[in-house]
Amino acid sequence: MLLSLSSFALELDEVRHLWGRTGxxxxxxxxxxxxxxxKTEAIDYILEKASYTPTxxxxxxxxxxxxxxxxxxxxxxxxxxxxxxxxxxxxxxxxSEWWHEELLNxxxxxxxxxxxxxxxxxxxxxxKVTPPLMFSQNQLFRKNALGNFKxxxxxxxxxxxxxxxxxxxxxxxxxLNENLAREMMELYTMGEGxxxxxxDVKSIARAISGVDWDYDNQKVVFRPEKSGAGFNTLLGDFKxxxxxxxxxxxxxxxxxxxxxxxxxxxxxxxxDINEERLKEFAKVFKDSDYDLKTVISxxxxxxxxxxxxxxxxxxxxxxxxxxxxxxxxxxxxVEPRKFSWWLKGSGRRLFRPPDVKGWRGGKNWxxxxxxxxxxxLMNKVSNEIFKAYQKDNDDDAISKLNKKVDTPIRQLFAxxxxxxxxxxxxxxxxxxxxxxxxxxxxxx
Amino acid sequence: xxxxxxxIKLAGLLPFAMTPFIRAKASxxxxxxxxxxxxxxxxxxxxxxPFNDDKYYKIRPNIHIKKNKVIKLNDSIGLNPELKGLKKIxxxxxxxxxxxxxxKKVNLSHFTSLDIWERGSYDKxxxxxxxxxxxxxxxxxxxxxxxxxxxSSGLLNGDKPEFLKMGKxxxxxxxxxxxxxxxxxxxxxxxxxxxxxxxxxxxxxxxVASKFKDVIDADSIGKVxxxxxxxxxxxxxxxxxxxxxxxxxxxxxxxxxxxxNQPNVHKKLLAQVNQAVQTLKNGISDEQWRNTLLxxxxxxxxxxxxxxxxxxxxxxxxxxxxxxxxVKGGIIGNNPDLNNMHDNNLVFKTDFRDxxxxxxxxxFGYDKKIFTEFNDLDFI
Numbered sequence: 001m002l003l004s005l006s007s008f009a010l011e012l013d014e015v016r017h018l019w020g021r022t023g024x025x026x027x028x029x030x031x032x033x034x035x036x037x038x039k040t041e042a043i044d045y046i047l048e049k050a051s052y053t054p055t056x057x058x059x060x061x062x063x064x065x066x067x068x069x070x071x072x073x074x075x076x077x078x079x080x081x082x083x084x085x086x087x088x089x090x091x092x093x094x095x096s097e098w099w100h101e102e103l104l105n106x107x108x109x110x111x112x113x114x115x116x117x118x119x120x121x122x123x124x125x126x127x128k129v130t131p132p133l134m135f136s137q138n139q140l141f142r143k144n145a146l147g148n149f150k151x152x153x154x155x156x157x158x159x160x161x162x163x164x165x166x167x168x169x170x171x172x173x174x175x176l177n178e179n180l181a182r183e184m185m186e187l188y189t190m191g192e193g194x195x196x197x198x199x200d201v202k203s204i205a206r207a208i209s210g211v212d213w214d215y216d217n218q219k220v221v222f223r224p225e226k227s228g229a230g231f232n233t234l235l236g237d238f239k240x241x242x243x244x245x246x247x248x249x250x251x252x253x254x255x256x257x258x259x260x261x262x263x264x265x266x267x268x269x270x271x272d273i274n275e276e277r278l279k280e281f282a283k284v285f286k287d288s289d290y291d292l293k294t295v296i297s298x299x300x301x302x303x304x305x306x307x308x309x310x311x312x313x314x315x316x317x318x319x320x321x322x323x324x325x326x327x328x329x330x331x332x333x334v335e336p337r338k339f340s341w342w343l344k345g346s347g348r349r350l351f352r353p354p355d356v357k358g359w360r361g362g363k364n365w366x367x368x369x370x371x372x373x374x375x376x377l378m379n380k381v382s383n384e385i386f387k388a389y390q391k392d393n394d395d396d397a398i399s400k401l402n403k404k405v406d407t408p409i410r411q412l413f414a415x416x417x418x419x420x421x422x423x424x425x426x427x428x429x430x431x432x433x434x435x436x437x438x439x440x441x442x443x444x
Numbered sequence: 445x446x447x448x449x450x451x452i453k454l455a456g457l458l459p460f461a462m463t464p465f466i467r468a469k470a471s472x473x474x475x476x477x478x479x480x481x482x483x484x485x486x487x488x489x490x491x492x493x494p495f496n497d498d499k500y501y502k503i504r505p506n507i508h509i510k511k512n513k514v515i516k517l518n519d520s521i522g523l524n525p526e527l528k529g530l531k532k533i534x535x536x537x538x539x540x541x542x543x544x545x546x547x548k549k550v551n552l553s554h555f556t557s558l559d560i561w562e563r564g565s566y567d568k569x570x571x572x573x574x575x576x577x578x579x580x581x582x583x584x585x586x587x588x589x590x591x592x593x594x595x596s597s598g599l600l601n602g603d604k605p606e607f608l609k610m611g612k613x614x615x616x617x618x619x620x621x622x623x624x625x626x627x628x629x630x631x632x633x634x635x636x637x638x639x640x641x642x643x644x645x646x647x648x649x650x651x652v653a654s655k656f657k658d659v660i661d662a663d664s665i666g667k668v669x670x671x672x673x674x675x676x677x678x679x680x681x682x683x684x685x686x687x688x689x690x691x692x693x694x695x696x697x698x699x700x701x702x703x704x705n706q707p708n709v710h711k712k713l714l715a716q717v718n719q720a721v722q723t724l725k726n727g728i729s730d731e732q733w734r735n736t737l738l739x740x741x742x743x744x745x746x747x748x749x750x751x752x753x754x755x756x757x758x759x760x761x762x763x764x765x766x767x768x769x770x771v772k773g774g775i776i777g778n779n780p781d782l783n784n785m786h787d788n789n790l791v792f793k794t795d796f797r798d799x800x801x802x803x804x805x806x807x808f809g810y811d812k813k814i815f816t817e818f819n820d821l822d823f824i
Contacts, residue, residue, distance in 0.1 A: 167704040167753060175752020179703040182552070182758070192553045198787065201552075315638060355483075355698070357555055366642050367597070367609040368649040372619045443638060 009036050017311050018300070020324075020444035021268050022046050023109035043300045047293050050110035050146050057135075058098035060091045064132040065215050091131040092351070093340065099138070099350045100336035100343075103323055114145035114292075116319060117267060119350070120358035121260075122156045122188060124165040126351040134351050136218045137161035149260060149290035150251055153189070157243060160213045160220055166356070171209040173228030181205035183356055189250040191259035196235060203234045207241035257286035261295060268299050270313040271362050277304060312443040315365045318346040318377060320444060325381045335384075342380055346373040366442070374442065475808055476684050476736045477575075478724065479694045480673070480717065481595045484554065484701030486742035488762030488790065489780060490710060491527075492541055496520040499782040503749045507706050507756070517541075521779055526714040529722040530765065538733075539767045540823035542799065543777030546761035546792025550744055554701070554758075557743040562598030564800050564815065574797075574814065575692055576602035578804045581813040587689040588652050593676040595696025605645045607692070608652055611670040613679040617662040620653025652690075659686040673697045677720040681727035684736060691808070695720070700742060704753035721767070734769030737807050737824070739799070748780070749788045760789035764799065766823050776821060794821070 010018070015034050023046075034042050067088070106112045118141040126134045137159050144152035156162055163169055166180035181204035186192045210227030211220050222229065222242070229242035234249055241249070250256055261282040265273050281302075285295035299305055316324070322339065343349050347370055348359060365374075490507065494500050495514040514522035515531045523531055533539040551557045560566060564574030572580075579589055580602065590600045590607040600607035610616040625646040626632055635643060656662075660682050668675045676695040683693055697716055702709050717740065724738060745762025761780070767773075780790045801815035806824040 167755070170704050170751075170753030170755075172752050176757075177703055177751050177753050177755065178757045179701075186553050186555075192551075192556045198552065309636070313636060313638060355554075363638070363641060366638070366645055367605070368616060368620060368645060368652075369608075369610045371623070371642070371645060371649060372615065375623075376619070442642060 009038060010034060010042055013311070014039070014306070015042075017306075018042060018046070021305075021314070022050075022113070022300070039306070040301060043297060046110060046300075047146065047297055050108060050114075052143055052145070052147065053106070053108040053111055055102050055139075055142065056098075058095050058131075060094060060131050060135070061087045062091060062132070064130055064218070067130040067132065068215065088131075092126050095126065095131040095135055096340045096350050096352075097336040098135075100339040103319065104336065104339070109323075111142060111145045112323075115141045116317075116350070117263075118145060118152065120353060120361075121263065122152075122162060123353045123356050123358045124161045124351075125353055129161050129164045133159070133161040133164065133218070144292070146292050146296065149285075149292055151290075153247055153251065154244070156188075157184075157208075157247060158219050160218065163211050163220055168208060168211055169213075171205060171211070172226045173206060173209045176202065176205040176209060176228075178202065178205045181208060184208075184246070185250065187357055189256045189259065190253055191255065191262070193255070195253070195255050200234055203232045203241065204246050206230075206232060207234070207246050208243050251290065254282065254286065257282040257290070260290075261285050264295065264299060266362065267314075268296070269302070269304050270310045274304065277302070314444050315362055316442055316444050317359070317361060317365065318343055318348045318374065319350075321374065321378060321441065322381055325378065325441075338380070338384065342377050346370060346377050378441065474687065474689060474735060475691060476732075477692050477803065477807065478677075478680055478684075478736060478738045479599070479692065480720065480738070480740045481694065481696040482700045482713070482717070482740060482742040483558075483595055483696055483698045484742075485744045485746055485758055486700045486740075486762055487702060487706065487710060487746040487756055487759075489746070489748060490706075491524050491714065492543065492763045493522050493524065494520060494779045494782070495522050497779065497782055503782065503788075505750070506754050507750045517775065521775060524711075524714050526711055527718050529718045529725070530767070533721070533725065533767050534773055537773040538769055538771045539765065539773050540771050541775045542764040542766065542794055542821065542823070543775065544761045544780060544790060544793035545764050545777075545796050545799070546744065546790075547795050547797070548792070550760045550789075550792070552744060552758040552760075554743055558596060559598060561741065561743055561796060562596065562601070564797055571601055572603070573597075573599035573601040574800050575599050576606065577814045578800075578808070578810065579606075579691070582804075582808075582810040584691075584810070586691055587655055588648060589690070590692030590694060591680075591683060591690060592694045593679060593696070594670060595694070595698070597694065599694065600692065605641065605648055608648060612665075612668045613656070613660070613682060614662045614665050614668070616649075617653050617656045617660060620649045621657045623650045623653070625650060655688060656686070659688060671698070673716040673720040674723050677723040678727065681724060684728050684732055702746070702755050703751065703757060704755040706750075706755040730769060737766065737768040737771065737803070739803075740765045741796070745790055747788050748782060748785055748790055760786060761792035762790070764796075766799070770824060772823050774823075776823060 012035070018039075019034075034045070037045065103112050115138065119138065122137075122141070124134060124137055129137075137156065140152060140155040140159060144155070163180060166183055167177050168180040171177035171180070178201050182201045184204055185196050185200065190196060206228035207230075210223045210225070210229075212223050213219075214221045220243075227242075230240065231238065232241050234241055234246065235253070237249065239245070258278060261278055262273060265278060265281070281295055281298055284298050285291075288294040304310065322342075340349070347354070347365070353359060489500070489504075490509055493509050493514050495509075495511045495516070496519065501508050509524060513525045515525060515527065516522040517531075517534060523534075530539055534541075547560065551560060559568075562573050563570055564577070576589060576599075579586070588606060588608055589602075592600065592607060592609040593611070597607060597609050608616075623646050625643055632640075632643065665679065665682060668679065670676070673695060680693045680695065683690060697713060699709060699713060721738065724736070725733065728736065741764055742762055744758060744760060746756035746759040748759065749756075751757050777793055782790075785791060795818060797815050797818045798821050801812060801818035802820045802824060804810055804815055805812045805820055
C-alpha cells in the first residue's frame with residue numbers, strides 16, 4: 001500500500017502540503033528540487049537535510065555565574081533592581097532576538113520547527129530561569145530536534161533549567177517539593193491519566209531530590225546528604241531509583257511513546273487522532289529506542305498524512321506565519337527586534353510559554369483576540385518587507401517576485417483570481433497584504 | 445418566602461407601571477456573572493484562615509498568617525489581611541464564603557482538574573463548558589455568551605464559537621468592527637472545520653465589536669495591562685455599565701501555583717483580587733451590583749502542610765468567594781478540619797457543582813437542566 005502511494009512524482013499540491021508541515025516556505029527552490037521526486041524520496045531528502053545544524057551563540061551580558069552572584073548574594077534591593085533593569089532584562093530581550101534571527105536565517109527550517117516543538121514540550125520560562133541557562137537548554141533541543149527522544153530527555157533533566165523552572169532545587173529528601181516530579185510524568189513523558197498515582201509523584205520527588213548545579217559544566221549534581229535516591233516503589237516496581245532510573249522507568253512505559261506520538265500526530269497530520277494508527281506509530285517509535293526520524297518518517301509516509309482531508313487542517317502558529325511570509329518573499333528584511341515585539345501581541349513569545357504545559361496550538365490560535373493580532377502581525381510584516389523593496393528600489397527583486405507570483409506561488413496559494421501577473425512596486429504592498437491576510441494563510 | 449428571583453418572575457407578568465423596583469431601561473434585568481479564575485491552585489487555608497486552630501500554626505511554621513494580622517469574621521475564622529475590601533462587603537451582608545469546596549477523587553493535575561471544573565463533569569470526551577451547556581439546554585441566546593479577558597475559556601467552549609476572548613477591549617472594538625469575514629457562499633460551503641471555525645469566530649467578532657462600538661466609549665478605557673486583574677475588571681465594568689446582553693465575563697490571575705516562597709507571592713496576588721473586587725463595586729451602580737454575581741474559583745487547593753521551600757504542593761479542597769448585591773452573605777460550611785485530612789489535604793464537603801446548580805437555578809433563574817443532581821446552596 002505504501003509503495004503504491006509513494007511511487008509517483010509529487011503533485012504541486014502535495015509539495016505544498018509536505019513543505020508546509022516540515023518547513024516554513026514554499027520557495028521556488030523547493031519546487032524545483034522536489035517536484036520530480038516521489039513522496040518517499042522527498043521525505044528521505046527532507047529528513048537527511050534536517051540533520052543537526054549548530055547556531056551562533058548570543059552575546060549575553062552575563063554568564064550564569066554572573067547571574068548567580070548577583071541574584072543570590074545578599075546584595076540590597078536597589079542593587080538587585082538595577083541589575084534586573086540594566087543586565088537581566090536586556091539579556092532576556094537579546095536571547096529572544098537571537099532565536100528569531102536563527103528562525104529567519106536558518107537553512108534548516110525543519111530543525112527550527114522541531115526546536116520550537118520541544119521548547120513547547122519541555123517547557124521553561126526566561127521569566128524565571130536565567131538567559132544563559134535557557135540558551136543551554138535550547139541547544140539540547142536543537143541537538144536532538146530530530147534525533148533521539150530518550151537522549152534528549154536525559155539531557156534536559158541533567159541540565160539545570162527545568163529544575164530551576166519547577167522549583168526542584170528546593171526539593172529535599174525530608175521536605176519534598178513535588179512540582180517537577182508531577183510534571184515529569186504528566187507533561188513530559190506519560191501524559192495525565194490513571195496510569196500513575198499520587199504515591200508515584202512522591203516516589204519521583206524523593207528520587208530526584210537534593211539537586212544542585214555544577215556551574216562549570218551546566219549540569220545537575222546530587223548532594224548525598226539531601227538526596228532521597230534509594231529503594232522505592234514507582235509504577236508498581238520496587239527498586240533503586242535515582243534520576244536516571246526514574247527516566248528509564250518512565251520511558252519503558254508504552255504510554256510514554258503514545259503520549260509523544262500523539263503530539264507528533266497533531267503537529268504533522270491533524271487534530272483528529274486515529275487511536276489504532278497512533279498505537280502503531282508509537283510502537284515503531286518505542287521499538288526504535290525513541291528515534292525521532294524513524295517515527296516522523298513513518299508519519300510522513302502514512303496514508304493519513306497524505307489524505308486530502310488533512311490538507312489545510314492545521315493552524316499555523318504566529319511563527320509559521322511570519323517565517324513563511326518572510327521566506328516566501330525571499331527577502332530578509334524583518335528585523336529580529338521587531339519580530340519579538342510583534343509576537344508579544346499574538347500570543348507566542350519564544351522562551352515565554354503561557355504555562356508549564358506550553359502552547360496548546362490548534363483551535364486555540366483562533367479566537368477574537370488572536371484573529372485580530374494575527375491580522376495586525378501580517379500587516380506589519382508585509383509593510384516591513386515592502387518598505388525594504390521600495391527603499392532598495394530593487395528591480396531585480398521585483399521581477400523575481402513577479403516571476404513567483406506568475407507561476408508556482410500563485411497556484412500554491414490558490415488566489416490566482418486576485419493577484420494580477422504584473423506587479424508594480426507601488427501596489428506590491430496592497431497585494432502582499434491581501435495574500436497575508438487571506439484566511440488561507442492561517443492554515444497549513 | 446418570595447425571593448428576589450421569584451419577585452422578578454412575578455414582576456415580569458405585570459405592566460411596568462406597577463413594578464417600581466425595575467427600571468424601564470432594558471439593561472436593568474440583565475444578570476451578569478463575573479468569574480475570576482485563580483490559576484495554579486489557590487491556597488484556601490491562607491485565604492480564609494482558621495486562626496484559632498493551633499494545628500494551623502503547627503503544620504505551617506513558616507508560611508502561616510499571624511493571628512493578629514487576620515481580619516476576623518467571627519471567633520474562629522478570618523480573612524487574609526490583604527482582603528480588606530472583601531471584609532467591607534461581608535459586613536454589608538453580600539459576601540458568601542464557601543468552605544471546603546472540591547469534588548470526589550480530586551485530580552491533582554492543574555490541567556485535568558481545571559478541565560473538570562470547566563466542564564462540570566469528569567467526562568473527558570465532553571468538550572463543552574458548564575456555562576455553554578446551561579445556556580444551550582435552556583435555549584438561551586445572547587449577543588454572545590461571554591467575554592474572556594484572561595486564562596482558560598473552556599467553561600464557555602461549545603460546538604460552535606459563542607464567546608469572545610480578548611485582551612484589550614479598546615483594540616477589540618476598534619479593529620474587530622473592521623473585520624471582513626468571507627462573503628462568497630460557494631467558498632464558505634467548501635470550508636473545512638477549521639476554516640469554518642475561523643469564519644464563525646470572525647462573524648461573532650464583527651457582530652459584538654460593532655455593538656460595543658455603539659455603547660462603549662473605547663477611548664475612555666485608558667491604558668490596560670492584560671495581566672493586571674484590576675485592569676481586567678475595569679473593562680468588565682465597562683461592559684456591565686453598557687448594559688449589553690452578555691451574561692458572563694471571565695477574568696484570570698496567574699501564579700497561584702505557590703510551590704516555593706509562597707508568602708510574598710500569595711500576598712501580592714490576593715491584593716490584586718481585593719483591588720479588582722473594589723473596582724467592580726465602586727464602578728457600577730447599586731442596581732447593577734444587585735444584578736451582578738462575582739465568583740472566584742481555582743482548579744484545586746493546596747496541601748495543608750507546608751513543604752520544605754516555604755510553599756505548598758497541590759492540594760484538594762479550598763474556599764470560594766461569591767459576592768454581589770443579591771448575595772446572601774455569611775460563611776457556608778464548617779471551618780477546615782485539620783485533624784481529619786486526606787493525605788494532608790483538606791477534605792471536600794461541598795461539591796463545586798452545587799455552586800453551578802445554584803447559579804443555573806437561583807442566579808439565572810432557569811430550570812435546572814444540567815446540574816440536576818446537585819443541591820442549591822443558600823447564597824442567593
